[in-house]
Amino acid sequence: MTIIVLRLGHRYVRDDRTTTHLFLAARAFGADAAIYSGRRDPEVEESLIKVNATWGGNFELAYSPNWVRTMEDYKSKGWKLVHLTMYGTPLQGIIDEIRSSPSNKVVVVGGSKVPRKAYELADWNIAVTSQPHSEISALSVFLHELFKGEELSKPFPGGELEIVPQAKGKRVRRKGLVQGPSQGPMAS
């Protein structure tokens, strides 16, 4: 199952750090790629390229000038759309249903104001708690539940460095064999 995160309404400069954190979380918690709409932002894109180069894996990032079309395109190809919103159905009651759907999925993550269209196009509108918090935490906990925690051990082949876990302190190891990234989910 391929998972792509779709970030709506990125605002240049103002959202730099939250959008970068969101994509780093998407990558770390097992999503295959992300697409964002709103203002195109070279700084966010370069951050992700650097993280892949240093820490490995095949996470891809693309820009879409039209998120409605992106949602409709994936839907027409048989993907399922999950929209994360504090107004939706509680995660804990619906995650089994989502997990058992074999379709590829787009996980839609809003900005400050999400148009009604996103709610309508989504196959599921999901609340990770009905309290206000952060799209970064909502996405992370959603992916963690979707993958049942197995994403915590996901390998990131290639790259230059890897961490050697320590009870105290830091240890980083240079990878012996630098592998090129393999074909990613949006290559075809």
Place this chain on the structure above:
Amino acid sequence: MTIIVLRLGHRYVRDDRTTTHLFLAARAFGADAAIYSGRRDPEVEESLIKVNATWGGNFELAYSPNWVRTMEDYKSKGWKLVHLTMYGTPLQGIIDEIRSSPSNKVVVVGGSKVPRKAYELADWNIAVTSQPHSEISALSVFLHELFKGEELSKPFPGGELEIVPQAKGKRVRRKGLVQGPSQGPMAS
């Protein structure tokens, strides 16, 4: 078990949104309170006061000019200190041990560069993946694991509004009975 989040090295303006998101995630995912060090920031504090007033609960926020002393003080009172860092022991191998410890806990979340002292004072240095992502996602997934997902159904008594979950769209209800917050964990 009382859980307090300790945020190190907050930077004024630059960290406004990420620190606010971090505290909102702490509140939504079941922590009782947060303390932050670095630059004091009225905007962050006001955001949390407003969220409590609107959405309920007793989440508290305090400032500490000296995080080392804060860690040492809690430690001397028998609390256990969990430091979240990508360099630490993988969460999935140690969460059972942390969960089965009955002590109250301080969850320490770093800024960009965390001094060695934090690693030394911590009872556990924990990695939520060994990949770079976000302190917001690390904290959220840590709390979600600590509480075994039960925090997703945590009630937030008092406040003005509550969400009525919907499969499509938004529904917010004004709470009939506005309750004052009860005594919080840092009152004594």
